[in-house]
Amino acid sequence: MSHAAELDAYWMPFTANRQFKQAPRLIAKAAGMHFWTPEGREILDGIAGLWCVNAGHARPRIVQAIQAQAAELDFAPPFNMGHPLAFTLADRLAQIAPAGLDRVFFTNSGSESVETALKMALAYHRLRGEGQRTRLIGRECGYHGVNFGGISVGGMVANRKMFGSLLAGVDHIRHTHDPERNAYSRGQPAHGAELAEDLERLIALHDASTIAAVIVEPVAGSTGVLIPPLGYLQRLREICNRHGILLIFDEVISGFGRTGAPFAAQRFGVTPDLMTVAKGLTNGCVPMGAVLASRALHDTFMTGPEHAIEFFHGYTYSGHPLACAAALGTLDTYAEEGLLTRGAALEPVWTEALHSLRGLPHVIDIRTIGLVAGIELAPRPGEPTRRAFDAFMDCWQQGVLVRTTGDTIALSPPLIIEERHIAQLVEAIGTALRRLA
Numbered sequence: 001m002s003h004a005a006e007l008d009a010y011w012m013p014f015t016a017n018r019q020f021k022q023a024p025r026l027i028a029k030a031a032g033m034h035f036w037t038p039e040g041r042e043i044l045d046g047i048a049g050l051w052c053v054n055a056g057h058a059r060p061r062i063v064q065a066i067q068a069q070a071a072e073l074d075f076a077p078p079f080n081m082g083h084p085l086a087f088t089l090a091d092r093l094a095q096i097a098p099a100g101l102d103r104v105f106f107t108n109s110g111s112e113s114v115e116t117a118l119k120m121a122l123a124y125h126r127l128r129g130e131g132q133r134t135r136l137i138g139r140e141c142g143y144h145g146v147n148f149g150g151i152s153v154g155g156m157v158a159n160r161k162m163f164g165s166l167l168a169g170v171d172h173i174r175h176t177h178d179p180e181r182n183a184y185s186r187g188q189p190a191h192g193a194e195l196a197e198d199l200e201r202l203i204a205l206h207d208a209s210t211i212a213a214v215i216v217e218p219v220a221g222s223t224g225v226l227i228p229p230l231g232y233l234q235r236l237r238e239i240c241n242r243h244g245i246l247l248i249f250d251e252v253i254s255g256f257g258r259t260g261a262p263f264a265a266q267r268f269g270v271t272p273d274l275m276t277v278a279k280g281l282t283n284g285c286v287p288m289g290a291v292l293a294s295r296a297l298h299d300t301f302m303t304g305p306e307h308a309i310e311f312f313h314g315y316t317y318s319g320h321p322l323a324c325a326a327a328l329g330t331l332d333t334y335a336e337e338g339l340l341t342r343g344a345a346l347e348p349v350w351t352e353a354l355h356s357l358r359g360l361p362h363v364i365d366i367r368t369i370g371l372v373a374g375i376e377l378a379p380r381p382g383e384p385t386r387r388a389f390d391a392f393m394d395c396w397q398q399g400v401l402v403r404t405t406g407d408t409i410a411l412s413p414p415l416i417i418e419e420r421h422i423a424q425l426v427e428a429i430g431t432a433l434r435r436l437a
C-alpha cells in the first residue's frame with residue numbers, strides 16, 4: 001500500500017495522526033486470541049481489542065447470529081415500536097446483572113450510556129419533586145467517554161482541556177491512586193477506603209440537597225488501571241444512601257467478566273443505582289451499550305400519565321436488531337464457556353506472571369485484578385515521550401498488542417486466554433522493558 005494519498009482522508013480517533021501515518025500499524029483480520037496485519041504477521045491481542053472482545057475474536061456463534069439477523073430484520077424503528085430480540089436481551093442481561101438492577105435501556109456506546117445515566121439521574125430527582133438536585137459528582141482520573149456529560153464528570157485532563165467550560169455544576173472527589181502506600185497490590189489495595197470520605201467534603205460544600213449523583217468506574221481503566229481500595233466503594237455507597245444521592249457505576253470496561261465476576265459490582269459486593277455498560281456486551285462486534293437501572297429508579301418514571309413518554313430520550317439505533325443478535329450470541333458464548341467467571345480461576349496465574357515483571361528497568365508499580373493489569377513505568381521528567389509508548393511499539397514489533405495510558409502499560413486480554421499466551425505477553429513486555437533500559 002502506498003501510504004501518503006491513501007491515508008490522508010481518514011482523521012483517526014485517539015491517535016497521533018501524523019506520527020501514525022509515517023509508519024502505519026494496520027490490522028486486517030482476527031480470530032481467537034490473535035490479530036493479523038495485512039502482510040500476515042500474527043499479533044497476540046493483549047487488550048481484547050479495547051477491553052471489549054472478551055470471548056476472543058470471530059466467535060462463530062456471534063458471527064452467525066449477526067449474519068442471520070441481517071437477513072431477517074435489519075432495522076426496527078425505536079419510536080413506540082419494538083422487536084422481540086431487544087426484550088429477550090434485556091431480560092437476559094437482568095439475569096446476570098447485580099441483584100436489583102433489572103431494567104435495561106439500550107444505547108450504542110459507552111459514551112452514550114454515560115450521558116443516558118446522567119440524564120436518568122437528573123430526571124429521577126425531578127420526578128420525585130427534588131428538581132434542585134442537579135449537581136453531578138465525578139472523580140479525578142475518571143474516564144466516562146467523550147460526550148459533554150462524560151468529559152464534564154470525567155477527570156482525564158487531556159479529555160477536557162481543549163473544550164472550554166463544559167457542564168456547569170460538576171465537582172470531583174479525589175482519585176484513589178496511591179502508589180506510595182499501595183505499590184504492587186494484588187487484587188484490591190489495602191489502603192485508601194477513607195478517600196471515599198472526600199464525598200462528605202463536597203456534600204458539606206454544596207449541600208446534599210443540590211447533588212443528584214456520583215459516578216465512578218469501579219476499576220478505572222483509561223487512566224492506568226486503578227483498582228478501588230478495600231472498603232472504598234462500600235463507603236461511597238453508604239454516604240450516597242445517607243444523603244439521597246444516586247450512585248452510578250461506569251462498568252464499560254469492568255463489565256462482562258473482566259474482574260472475575262460478571263460485573264465489578266458483584267466482585268466488590270456493592271450495588272449502584274445505575275450501571276453503564278458497552279464493549280463486552282456484544283464482544284465488540286456491533287456497537288452497543290446499555291444502562292441498567294434499579295427497579296426503584298425505573299418505577300419512579302412509570303407513575304405519570306400512561307399515554308406520556310416517560311423518558312424522552314433514546315437513539316435511532318437503541319436496541320438495534322444486529323446489536324441485539326450479537327449480544328445474545330455473546331451472552332450464549334460467555335455462558336457456554338464459563339467466561340464471566342474464568343478471570344477468577346485464572347487470576348492466580350495471571351497475578352504471578354505479571355508481578356514477575358517487578359524489578360525490571362523503570363517499573364514502579366504493578367496492579368492486577370481479575371484479568372486486568374497495569375504496569376506503571378517511571379516518567380521521563382520534562383520529556384513528552386513516554387516509556388510506556390516505547391514499550392507498546394517494541395511489543396508490536398514482537399507480535400504482541402498492549403495498550404498504553406500515560407506511563408502505564410495496560411493489559412486486558414480476551415477471557416479465553418491460555419497460560420501460554422500469558423507467558424508470551426509477559427515475556428514480550430519483559431524484553432521491551434530490558435531493551436528500554
Ligand code: PMP
Pocket residue numbers: 108109110111112114143144145146217221222250251252253278279
Ligand atoms: N466509560 C468507560 C469507563 C470507558 O472505559 C469508556 C471507553 N474506554 C467509555 C465510557 C466510553 O465508551 P465508548 O468509547 O464506547 O463511547
